[in-house]
Amino acid sequence: MQLDAIEKEGETVDEALQYALEELEVDSDSIEYEVLEAGEPGDEDMDPKPAVVRVWLKNPDEVGLARESLKKMLDALEIDAQLELEYKRSDRTIYINILSDDAGVLIGRQGQTLDALQYMLQLIVNSKDTNLVLDVANYRERHKEYLVKIAEQLADRVLRRRRRVTLKPMDARDRKIIHEAIKPFPELSSSSVGVEPNRRVVISLKRADYAERPARTGNSGGGGNRYRYNRHSRYYNSNNN
Amino acid sequence: MPVTDAVELIVKMLVKNPEEVSIQTSTFEPEDEEDLVQLDISLQVHPDDRGRVIGRRGKTINALRTVVKAAAIKSQQRINIEVLDN
Numbered sequence: 001m002q003l004d005a006i007e008k009e010g011e012t013v014d015e016a017l018q019y020a021l022e023e024l025e026v027d028s029d030s031i032e033y034e035v036l037e038a039g040e041p042g043d044e045d046m047d048p049k050p051a052v053v054r055v056w057l058k059n060p061d062e063v064g065l066a067r068e069s070l071k072k073m074l075d076a077l078e079i080d081a082q083l084e085l086e087y088k089r090s091d092r093t094i095y096i097n098i099l100s101d102d103a104g105v106l107i108g109r110q111g112q113t114l115d116a117l118q119y120m121l122q123l124i125v126n127s128k129d130t131n132l133v134l135d136v137a138n139y140r141e142r143h144k145e146y147l148v149k150i151a152e153q154l155a156d157r158v159l160r161r162r163r164r165v166t167l168k169p170m171d172a173r174d175r176k177i178i179h180e181a182i183k184p185f186p187e188l189s190s191s192s193v194g195v196e197p198n199r200r201v202v203i204s205l206k207r208a209d210y211a212e213r214p215a216r217t218g219n220s221g222g223g224g225n226r227y228r229y230n231r232h233s234r235y236y237n238s239n240n241n
Numbered sequence: 242m243p244v245t246d247a248v249e250l251i252v253k254m255l256v257k258n259p260e261e262v263s264i265q266t267s268t269f270e271p272e273d274e275e276d277l278v279q280l281d282i283s284l285q286v287h288p289d290d291r292g293r294v295i296g297r298r299g300k301t302i303n304a305l306r307t308v309v310k311a312a313a314i315k316s317q318q319r320i321n322i323e324v325l326d327n
């Protein structure tokens with residue numbers, strides 16, 4: 001946090017601090033500082049020495065609270081872990097990455113345990129203007145890369161086969177990652193269907209492209225078939241035979 | 242009992258009146274030897290804190306259950322957590 005420190009000089013320490021506050025555009029509650037030179041007023045024999053201070057923005061109290069609370073919880077649960085903690089001022093978010101031999105246990109099935117732990121930590125920190133993201137062994141990042149890869153593969157398949165695909169049920173955050181991954185494809189659109197917790201993303205061709213598609217034989221399926229992930233083989237059989 | 246201590250610590254961090262958190266536990270030995278020991282944990286908290294511990298649609302208590310169960314995998318127990326009416 002001292003990396004983005006600035007140094008200011010003035011005739012007195014107070015004056016130097018004042019300049020620093022003006023430059024950072026904050027008030028004195030949100031900074032910490034160190035006096036590098038106390039400064040001396042001049043007299044006949046000596047030129048005055050300026051006061052120099054080093055000033056940096058203080059991390060909000062929530063950061064310490066989050067770290068201590070999480071440490072206590074993991075201790076009580078008898079899980080050995082190291083914490084990597086970073087506070088990003090730009091989006092006012094505390095990022096905590098847990099490194100542990102029990103990473104698998106902490107992540108849980110589809111990140112369930114990780115989400116539960118994050119939710120409880122958010123409640124404990126209970127802050128309106130600070131966000132908190134908890135991760136274990138960079139699981140969230142890896143999971144996102146995996147989802148983007150899946151989305152791109154399926155996008156390719158939709159473009160080749162001219163048929164929409166329905167993915168398996170996902171939570172809102174994962175669905176958003178899929179939607180974002182589909183956006184760069186100008187021919188495709190994505191939407192969500194179904195009701196939580198069974199809401200699924202559908203990747204489909206934009207309407208204009210559907211017109212070019214050969215008409216289906218018989219009932220278009222709808223209902224039950226629509227949600228079946230591996231329905232393609234069925235369609236192909238019934239259409240081709 | 243580490244699991245119980247962990248539950249107590251976490252609940253105390255969540256509530257406004259930590260001094261009024263009390264916990265009772267009971268264990269059941271399985272009839273079938275293959276089965277796991279069952280540990281029931283009952284929480285009693287200040288009436289104003291009940292909602293805080295349970296959360297909207299039980300979200301908080303379920304999160305607590307998920308975390309505690311995950312951490313207790315090693316100790317080979319089946320764990321139930323409930324919040325008592327008062």
